[in-house]
Amino acid sequence: MGFFSKYFGKRSIQSGVVELPTTLRATGEALPADPAIPVKMEANEVSFSSSRSADPVNGAVRALQHWRHSEEYQLILLYFTSPTAIGSLPRSYNWQEILGESLELAIRRLITDGGLREVTETKWRILHGRGASELKELCRSSRLRVSGTKEQLAERLTELDPTGCSLGTQETLLICSDEAVHFIALHRHALEAARGDLRELWGLFSWSEFLAEKEMLTRRSAQKGFSRPSGDDVKWSLLNKRVLEHTSERNLGLVRNIYYAMAGFLERRDKWEQALQMFLLVCAYDLNGSSNYGRISTDMLKEFPPFDLRFSSLAPAVVAEMQTIMEKVPLTLIEVSHMFRVTTAKTAFPSPPEQSWSILALALEGKIDLNQQPECFMEIRDRMSNNREHRNQH
Numbered sequence: 001m002g003f004f005s006k007y008f009g010k011r012s013i014q015s016g017v018v019e020l021p022t023t024l025r026a027t028g029e030a031l032p033a034d035p036a037i038p039v040k041m042e043a044n045e046v047s048f049s050s051s052r053s054a055d056p057v058n059g060a061v062r063a064l065q066h067w068r069h070s071e072e073y074q075l076i077l078l079y080f081t082s083p084t085a086i087g088s089l090p091r092s093y094n095w096q097e098i099l100g101e102s103l104e105l106a107i108r109r110l111i112t113d114g115g116l117r118e119v120t121e122t123k124w125r126i127l128h129g130r131g132a133s134e135l136k137e138l139c140r141s142s143r144l145r146v147s148g149t150k151e152q153l154a155e156r157l158t159e160l161d162p163t164g165c166s167l168g169t170q171e172t173l174l175i176c177s178d179e180a181v182h183f184i185a186l187h188r189h190a191l192e193a194a195r196g197d198l199r200e201l202w203g204l205f206s207w208s209e210f211l212a213e214k215e216m217l218t219r220r221s222a223q224k225g226f227s228r229p230s231g232d233d234v235k236w237s238l239l240n241k242r243v244l245e246h247t248s249e250r251n252l253g254l255v256r257n258i259y260y261a262m263a264g265f266l267e268r269r270d271k272w273e274q275a276l277q278m279f280l281l282v283c284a285y286d287l288n289g290s291s292n293y294g295r296i297s298t299d300m301l302k303e304f305p306p307f308d309l310r311f312s313s314l315a316p317a318v319v320a321e322m323q324t325i326m327e328k329v330p331l332t333l334i335e336v337s338h339m340f341r342v343t344t345a346k347t348a349f350p351s352p353p354e355q356s357w358s359i360l361a362l363a364l365e366g367k368i369d370l371n372q373q374p375e376c377f378m379e380i381r382d383r384m385s386n387n388r389e390h391r392n393q394h
Helices: 003-007 009-015 071-078 095-099 103-112 122-127 132-141 150-157 178-200 207-224 231-248 252-267 272-287 298-303 316-328 333-344 353-364 375-393
Strands: 052-054 061-063 116-118 173-176
Touching (some): 071 095, 095 103, 103 116, 132 150, 173 178, 231 252, 252 272, 252 316, 272 333, 272 353, 316 333, 316 353, 333 353, 353 375
Antiparallel strands (some): 052 061
């Protein structure tokens, strides 16, 4: 049995229910669970192996040189599907840590291994870094036609500057080789998901943690007869571990944020119903006023509880994303109501699920305008408090 089947199971996939990694009491105490059971993409989806692995003896990192077997190098290729200068790549990522070498060295490796080639055509050098309006102005000032695409405009400008020495960029432009273009076309969706992970997840754990987790999961897979873990398996395992860590520390607002990251992870892989379940959990945490007070004493918990209905809220972007998923699948409000109750059943929120759902349902129907802030938050808190008072009276 693979990781995906073990984590979701056929019944869970059909019913749309994700087996959550932990049970949370109102005090913030978590019951133990196995955080290392990650999501596995179906067998017909592309699974990329990491280009590097941690040396179990001295922790050194070994770099493999072949981009065809390296997700990290394939992510670089995504930036060169059209002629691009090296300086145009985002510098916010720690490429040295991700690749095990500098970005410049990795680019040279991709050229040597046939993943990238230099662009010599003059029109691309003229086109680089210019918008349509600037190209039209250059054509107009030179009495050239200004109609057509940007490529056509740049082609006309080559009549004025055949070598590109005057109008063209002096930076080196690179583009994917024909083989790399074909590879990306076959695997673009999986690669775009991985690029989204690079943007959204690498602030939650480091690359060294990723490598260590992959080594651990690989050993565990071999012992149990499972297939080797994919990069997705490792990321999901680390996200589950973050949930347990933040839960044990009573930082429930951070738990909420990890569930939000999990929802995005699943969305990028078109797992819409599972993503919706994560968003439902996010809303449950928001409606119950999750907080980040950390490991405080029992006496302090009375004054600063992990959940505080005085801070009940709903995030407009989360509710909008849920509405989109409900239309895409599609799912009715009744079906989502059932999903909400099942998904939140293992977490002991201070408010019962029917109370939270009644408010979330109003928001999903547009009967609570979440763009009217702070009025909408006051309405949500009044409804949560009134429902609880009414329940206590009976």
